[in-house]
Amino acid sequence: MEEILDQKKIRIEKLEKLKGLGLNPYPYKFVRTHIIKEIREKEEEMVGANSVAIAGRIMAKRGHGKTVFADIKDESGKLQIYFRKDTLDKKLFEIVDLIDIGDFIGAQGEIFKTGTGELTLLVKGFEFLSKSVFPLPEKWHGLKDKEIRYRKRYLDLIMNKDVREMVVMRAKIIKKMREILDSKGFIEVETPTLQPLYGGAFAQPFKTYYNALDRD
Known part of the structure; x- marks a missing residue:
């Protein structure tokens, strides 16, 4: 817990640096041209496209100095992005150091393939869409604690692909099912559900007599 609080402090300092530079870490709007799934499905066609804009959460970041690689994930998939000092404006490249895993960014640039054949976006411009002040669970071990998974469903959906796909x-x-029933003239009506025992985080079961049903 102490480590998480230390990381939170560092991230808040980065957040304040962004504000000090006159940048809005939580803008209202970003226009993207593609979702990542579309880029991967049209891989050969997309290579060389130089006006591509994507948005998503940073899931990994590696490298330093004049080059930085990162993995960005949206609702449809994941893509590698590449920051180069000689491609970005000097002040913008300095801001790359303020990017943390878990941040949402929007990036524009050119699609190319690396020497190993990895489909990648060469970033020519980017902006923060949402600065994360809490770190995500450690990548390799994921989120295994059942108590945390049930209490923090948003983390479970971020870190566990199988859970997200099931939802x-x-x-x-x-x-x-709704479409089929609607097409056959059915009407959906929501009614209260009566249960013999009520549940809840701190609820304590107790007995009471139900006159209408003549039962406890």
């Missing part, structure tokens, strides 16, 4: 699949199934 998306459930939403699609329910949507399809």
Whole structure:
């Protein structure tokens, strides 16, 4: 916990630096041209495109000096992005050091393939969309603590791909069921659900007599 608080302090200092530079760490709008899935599906067509704008959460960051690589993830997939000192404005490249894992950024640039064949965005401009002040769980071990997973569902969805895919699949199934029933003239009506025991984080079960049902 102490380590997390130390990291939070460092991130808040970076947040204040951004504000001191006159940058808004939480802007209202960013226009992207593609989601990452589209870039990967049209890989050969996209290589060489130099007006690509994407947005997402930074999941990994590596390198220092004149070059920095990072992995950015949106709702559709993940892509490597590449910051080069000789490509970015000097002041903008200095801000790369203020990027932390967990931050949301928007980036514009050119799609190319590295020597190993990795599809990559060469960043020619970027901006912060949301500065994260709390660190994400450690990458390699993920989020394993069940108590934290259940209490902090947002972290579970960020770190565990299987859980996220299950939630998306459930939403699609329910949507399809509604579409089928709607097409057949059914009307959805939400009614209260009566249960013999009430649940909750700190709820204590107790008995009471239900006159209408003649039961406890």
